[in-house]
Amino acid sequence: MATEARFAEIAALAGDPARAAMLHALMDGRALTATELARAARVTAQTASSHLARLTSAGLLRVEKQGRHRYHCLAYSGVAQMIESIMRVASHLEIQRPPPATGPRDQALRAARTCYDHLAGRLGVALMDALIRRECVELSHDAGLLTDRGVALFGVMGLDVASVTASRGRTARVPRVLLRPCLDWSERRPHLAGALGAALCAHSFEQGWIRRLEDSRAVTVTPAGWRAFGDALGIRPPA
């Protein structure tokens, strides 16, 4: 059975510490250069190059050459979902509490970050909690739906759910299946993923509600962002 061999090949690729660090670094959905990825994985450029070549030829990464740089990113969302699912198993029942909080960099990541194309960390979980409390979304263990109240609320926030739906060629009707829960590795609770999660994240960047920190998946919420999240969902900045 050839699929089994391919399975082992893919998993083995993700199973090397250096490559795992690279994949992890690419989980924010951005494209990074070989040198940046080498630094993330703490290996030399040569070693990184070899790893990247293997990851690319296996179809896990996509590369775009631009001048003397080569930008690498995850080939498609399925790869990100695979990484998520492995991460979920990896962080399952680690008996460490409270999390060690290793420096300001890690603190920022735990507060708010991107997870491929959507928001995670305390911010992401808070958004999900607020959406559920207000009956805007309904959640099960591995799926979720958006209620008509949710459609209205996102409209107030300036996010047209119909346009998210439209790209998937469907007529407007509620409730809609546009989301899925994604277990947050730092909070151990679900945050908002799927088409709606991606749309909310993109919209938040566009509106200037959140901004990326340098060289990190971490994001900060701007004053305008706290206003928006506060008005719509009652989310306040931490004391």
Place this chain on the structure above:
Amino acid sequence: MATEARFAEIAALAGDPARAAMLHALMDGRALTATELARAARVTAQTASSHLARLTSAGLLRVEKQGRHRYHCLAYSGVAQMIESIMRVASHLEIQRPPPATGPRDQALRAARTCYDHLAGRLGVALMDALIRRECVELSHDAGLLTDRGVALFGVMGLDVASVTASRGRTARVPRVLLRPCLDWSERRPHLAGALGAALCAHSFEQGWIRRLEDSRAVTVTPAGWRAFGDALGIRPPA
């Protein structure tokens, strides 16, 4: 960051061909003995024992000793979902058509099989197709919901959706989020997974609609099964 090391550890465990074969064999949700798994992985019992010890201590497998046998199974559904997601990447865009069809064993697997706790293969995909065509379920790329028509139809089939819901502590209200799509590796199209998928699979076994083949994840549909699937969903046996 300790989670990254754990990530690599988990992925590396899945990345060995022998261990991958074992995990694959356990994807039908049953518990298998060390010897059976050794045979599935085509290694000696000693080698298998070592692999199983590592998989177990890493928390991927759970073992139950019963006499001189030791039954191994996936530790929890998260592991199965991880395996699924890797399999999905592994079988993504393989340019082989039509699939080689290596022997009757493989044929049976492609026709109908269990995928951890739900149904897959041509049967699984046909069920999903029929449910969508009859507007019993609504599907997006990574989530799905059950409509009120769906609740009624499952009722006709003798499956009380409320009881599936009840175990998750929710009041009856439709539509419900009880399902998720799971991309079938042999058909490359989604079949029914999630709580509802598991319930339908279990119900089908109980009613004698399907039966497991010896030593395989493959299942066959009984005459009573074809009647039930035909009456409720218009699914006919292949010519």
Place this chain on the structure above:
DNA sequence: CCAATGTTTCGGCGCGCACCGAAACATTGG
């Protein structure tokens, strides 16, 4: 055209581990 920078190729070292044979250990049935 040349120096600077980013990236890949080549060659060689060394560790880790998958594998098996042999033997010990565990459990059951007679």
Place this chain on the structure above:
DNA sequence: CCAATGTTTCGGTGCGCGCCGAAACATTGG
């Protein structure tokens, strides 16, 4: 208690591959 069967432990071999230094190749700016 003994033989049969299932499983694990131990010891040793060999291959794969992750790693880096050095050098080649590619691209840009001056």
